[in-house]
Amino acid sequence: MNGVSRKIIAVDMDEVIADALSEHLHRYNRDFGTKVTTKDLHGKWLWDYVPADHQNALMQYMLSEDFFSCLEVMPHAQRVLAKLQTRYDIFIASAAMEVPSSFNAKYRWLAEHFSFIPSSRVVFCGDKSILQADYLIDDNPRQLRLFRGEGIMFTSPANVFVTGFKRVNDWLDVEKMFLE
Numbered sequence: 254m255n256g257v258s259r260k261i262i263a264v265d266m267d268e269v270i271a272d273a274l275s276e277h278l279h280r281y282n283r284d285f286g287t288k289v290t291t292k293d294l295h296g297k298w299l300w301d302y303v304p305a306d307h308q309n310a311l312m313q314y315m316l317s318e319d320f321f322s323c324l325e326v327m328p329h330a331q332r333v334l335a336k337l338q339t340r341y342d343i344f345i346a347s348a349a350m351e352v353p354s355s356f357n358a359k360y361r362w363l364a365e366h367f368s369f370i371p372s373s374r375v376v377f378c379g380d381k382s383i384l385q386a387d388y389l390i391d392d393n394p395r396q397l398r399l400f401r402g403e404g405i406m407f408t409s410p411a412n413v414f415v416t417g418f419k420r421v422n423d424w425l426d427v428e429k430m431f432l433e
């Protein structure tokens with residue numbers, strides 16, 4: 254029975270294990286002389302918050318060579334995922350098709366910070382309806398609605414008002430939910 258009955262947890266990247274939002278805010282504030290913080294984004298995606306003529310700049314940040322390599326790891330993500338791996342099959346599932354040029358950088362970032370997750374367990378996809386996992390931990394309500402297993406909402410500023418999913422606020426909450 255070795256491993257046969259283990260449940261599968263799929264884990265999103267941006268805003269779940271990788272702090273893309275902080276890097277976005279850092280670059281945006283630097284370039285536009287603003288002081289936007291995560292508090293300003295309560296219930297809003299950064300894309301909806303900035304004026305229409307600044308949206309292209311946001312996209313350019315994600316297309317820039319060094320964007321993903323700069324991202325901080327979300328607190329406790331490494332420790333908790335390593336622990337989860339002892340009891341669950343963990344897959345990283347990123348909707349990388351949204352920015353196809355990000356594949357290499359995202360893959361390198363994972364290899365650097367989550368080397369304990371084998372590349373055979375990394376999924377770069379479009380919509381997450383294709384995943385056959387028991388759980389998906391994600392901050393994006395659209396992906397959680399598409400997913401066919403149990404969606405777990407990882408809190409980020411944009412999704413604070415979304416209901417209908419179990420919610421975790423950080424990796425300590427994930428640890429409690431799956432390991433206690």
Ligand SMILES: [Mg+2]
Binds near residue numbers: 265266391393
């Ligand atoms: Mg995300």
